[in-house]
Amino acid sequence: MSATLGTLLKQLQPEWKIVVCERLSEVAQESSNAWNNAGTGHAALCELNYMPEGPDGSVDPAKAVAINEQFQQSRQLWTSLIERGVLDEPSTFINATPHMTFVRGEKDVAYLKKRYEALRTQPLFAGIEYSEDSRVINQWAPLLMQKRRKGEPFAATRVPAGTDVDFGALTRQLFAHLEEQGVEVVTNREVRNLSRQKDGTWKVSYRNSLGKTPGSLNARFVFVGAGGWAIKLLQRSGIPEIKGYGVFPIGGQWLKTSNPAIVAQHKAKVYSQASVGAPPMSVPHLDTRVVDGEASLLFGPFATFSPKFLKNGRITDIVAQVRPGNLWPMIKVAIDNPGLIGYLVSELLKNHKKKVDSLRTFMPTAKDEDWELLQAGQRAQVMKKDPEKGGVLQFGTEVVSSADGSIAGLLGASPGASTAASIMLGLLRTCFPDRMPGWEPALRELIPSYGATLNTRPEVAEESLRTTAAALKINP
Numbered sequence: 001m002s003a004t005l006g007t008l009l010k011q012l013q014p015e016w017k018i019v020v021c022e023r024l025s026e027v028a029q030e031s032s033n034a035w036n037n038a039g040t041g042h043a044a045l046c047e048l049n050y051m052p053e054g055p056d057g058s059v060d061p062a063k064a065v066a067i068n069e070q071f072q073q074s075r076q077l078w079t080s081l082i083e084r085g086v087l088d089e090p091s092t093f094i095n096a097t098p099h100m101t102f103v104r105g106e107k108d109v110a111y112l113k114k115r116y117e118a119l120r121t122q123p124l125f126a127g128i129e130y131s132e133d134s135r136v137i138n139q140w141a142p143l144l145m146q147k148r149r150k151g152e153p154f155a156a157t158r159v160p161a162g163t164d165v166d167f168g169a170l171t172r173q174l175f176a177h178l179e180e181q182g183v184e185v186v187t188n189r190e191v192r193n194l195s196r197q198k199d200g201t202w203k204v205s206y207r208n209s210l211g212k213t214p215g216s217l218n219a220r221f222v223f224v225g226a227g228g229w230a231i232k233l234l235q236r237s238g239i240p241e242i243k244g245y246g247v248f249p250i251g252g253q254w255l256k257t258s259n260p261a262i263v264a265q266h267k268a269k270v271y272s273q274a275s276v277g278a279p280p281m282s283v284p285h286l287d288t289r290v291v292d293g294e295a296s297l298l299f300g301p302f303a304t305f306s307p308k309f310l311k312n313g314r315i316t317d318i319v320a321q322v323r324p325g326n327l328w329p330m331i332k333v334a335i336d337n338p339g340l341i342g343y344l345v346s347e348l349l350k351n352h353k354k355k356v357d358s359l360r361t362f363m364p365t366a367k368d369e370d371w372e373l374l375q376a377g378q379r380a381q382v383m384k385k386d387p388e389k390g391g392v393l394q395f396g397t398e399v400v401s402s403a404d405g406s407i408a409g410l411l412g413a414s415p416g417a418s419t420a421a422s423i424m425l426g427l428l429r430t431c432f433p434d435r436m437p438g439w440e441p442a443l444r445e446l447i448p449s450y451g452a453t454l455n456t457r458p459e460v461a462e463e464s465l466r467t468t469a470a471a472l473k474i475n476p
């Protein structure tokens, strides 16, 4: 997020001085690291949670289309940044990987068919395919079909133009370019406090993570892009807008195989329906991953519990966030979400064999010994005050900013990294409203569809999909 915002600001206002403080010894070691997230270029091509069935059985494509629009902004930005020499060869961070959804049972098959019917006429979902035929699905993803029990209804959709993104590599490239442009990216520097000064600037107090030496700098604008720790720093800033917010950490684990014989048989990201109580973005999926040029398969995430808000966080994180203003909303979330608590407990009780059993519902031939367990990143899900319910748990991201726009931070997780461009454009509009008219021409050069939608203009959508696929070399 910080890398995306820094890049946008440097393109718009090259003379501005930007300093990035990173507490770890390298950038992109938390959620944005390739092994800490699933690397799905979230465009709602395969994730069912963006298009749930309504109580009357209807399916509304609006949210799925909106997520797809946001991902197209990322694709357009990355295309411009390749043209400008900011980003390297696209295969170093993005690769074509078909996005599939696979469901079993009559009810889910009927739903998937309806979802396909609602999406196939949407320009941004052009090329989506549907099948209930084992021979067709076998061609798409043979591991799903080998030794599958006969008689059970199943169906799949496939969009050949899906993507796998190494957000860690992307982040490193963006920061490397920012450094070339004179941005100070200081590692081993942990921001400890943010305090408002009389002249309206922010004093950013930090300490060296190794020697613990303290220091500070002053800034007119602060973006708290601290991932799971953003809540802690926003609370310390004392801005009233953060009152009533809390976060609920959900950890994750993957099953991973690098066995070439298995990897060679699967080239797709296959999502399915969530288990009861599962948070939407914890739905396990069987994915091709390409990291540092090497392909492997990941299955997961399995939810775990840790009180830390970052993988390298502190065990006091969950308790230290409690304030009078967010205590009741957080208690209310716990009371209102027994399904989530039950789901987390059931996930925690899964041993290796049980985890591979879950995988076997996707890939019946999976063997315990081929798969190793890997720790994923922490998700810090937003809990917030709600006038009707007292407190709600939400699964998207949310930018919290001060009324004067001098400080903003990002809370929450998915579809975060994929939609970073869109989220940061929103932040620019909130925090720099006076500058926006002047910045808009430059923004349109970077992101041609800025300020307009693609899906409502089929020819423009087709053109954008085609040109960005060619530039990013992700033609299926």
Ligand SMILES: Cc1cc2nc3c(=O)[nH]c(=O)nc-3n(C[C@H](O)[C@H](O)[C@H](O)COP(=O)(O)OP(=O)(O)OC[C@H]3O[C@@H](n4cnc5c(N)ncnc54)[C@H](O)[C@@H]3O)c2cc1C
Residues within 6 Å of the ligand: 001, 002, 021, 022, 023, 024, 027, 028, 029, 030, 031, 032, 033, 036, 037, 038, 039, 040, 041, 042, 167, 189, 190, 191, 192, 225, 226, 227, 228, 229, 230, 233, 252, 301, 310, 376, 377, 378, 379, 410, 412, 413, 414, 415, 416, 417, 418, 419
């Ligand atoms: C299991 C899992 C799967 C996911 N799958 C996907 C996916 O498939 N597709 C997708 O688009 N998104 C996915 N996401 C979400 C995505 O990873 C995040 O939205 C994104 O990486 C967040 O980026 P960020 O820059 O906000 O945070 P981070 O990448 O976590 O970066 C925050 C940085 O701030 C630093 N920091 C924290 N506190 C301080 C401090 N006090 N001082 C200095 N530095 C500090 C941290 O060390 C870290 O480097 C997934 C997340 C998880 C956990």
